[in-house]
Amino acid sequence: MAGAVEKLSNNARGIPYAPFVDRVEDYVTTRADVESTLQRFQEMISKYQFMESSTQKRALGLNDKIPDIQKTLETVQFLASRDEDAEPLETSFELNDTLYAKANISAVDEVYLWLGANVMLSYPLPEAESLLSSKLEAAQSSLRNCEEDLDFLREQITTMEVATARVYNWDVGQRRKEKGES
Numbered sequence: 681m682a683g684a685v686e687k688l689s690n691n692a693r694g695i696p697y698a699p700f701v702d703r704v705e706d707y708v709t710t711r712a713d714v715e716s717t718l719q720r721f722q723e724m725i726s727k728y729q730f731m732e733s734s735t736q737k738r739a740l741g742l743n744d745k746i747p748d749i750q751k752t753l754e755t756v757q758f759l760a761s762r763d764e765d766a767e768p769l770e771t772s773f774e775l776n777d778t779l780y781a782k783a784n785i786s787a788v789d790e791v792y793l794w795l796g797a798n799v800m801l802s803y804p805l806p807e808a809e810s811l812l813s814s815k816l817e818a819a820q821s822s823l824r825n826c827e828e829d830l831d832f833l834r835e836q837i838t839t840m841e842v843a844t845a846r847v848y849n850w851d852v853g854q855r856r857k858e859k860g861e862s
Contacts, residue, residue, distance in 0.1 A: 691832050693825060698836040701843040704850040714851040721844045725837060732833040739826035746819050753812040759788045760805040
């Protein structure tokens with residue numbers, strides 16, 4: 681920006697603050713600067729909107745993932761809490777989208793967890809519980825960060841829209857002054 685007074689800084693995750701245009705003259709010295717300043721502001725708005733869109737997608741993914749992690753963690757905790765000499769547990773499990781099979785579960789000391797990319801690993805129950813708890817905590821923390829970032833990005837978009845309007849209105853005022861003088 682042409683002689684911008686404010687120094688831009690970032691939020692906790694590196695998203696820059698939008699400049700607040702208090703005095704248009706700090707950003708635009710002549711009417712020739714108006715078009716380039718408006719274009720830069722529009723580019724910044726587009727960048728914020730892109731960041732907002734990708735953050736929303738990430739939050740949606742986390743909203744889908746968290747209940748699955750919680751359900752898996754609860755299942756592991758249930759299996760860990762069962763006595764070794766308890767009666768076998770009859771259950772159904774999914775083989776495919778529409779295909780289920782019945783199973784009897786007796787003493788369990790390990791579980792198999794999907795890690796992604798078609799990879800499944802065996803974990804002892806305490807280790808599986810620890811892993812799932814840490815994954816759940818990380819996903820919830822990431823979701824909170826996404827929600828904070830979405831609020832922050834909406835504020836920055838609004839700030840940039842106000843800045844754009846101020847520069848545009850300043851330009852209109854300058855044109856009126858020039859018409860009045862001639």
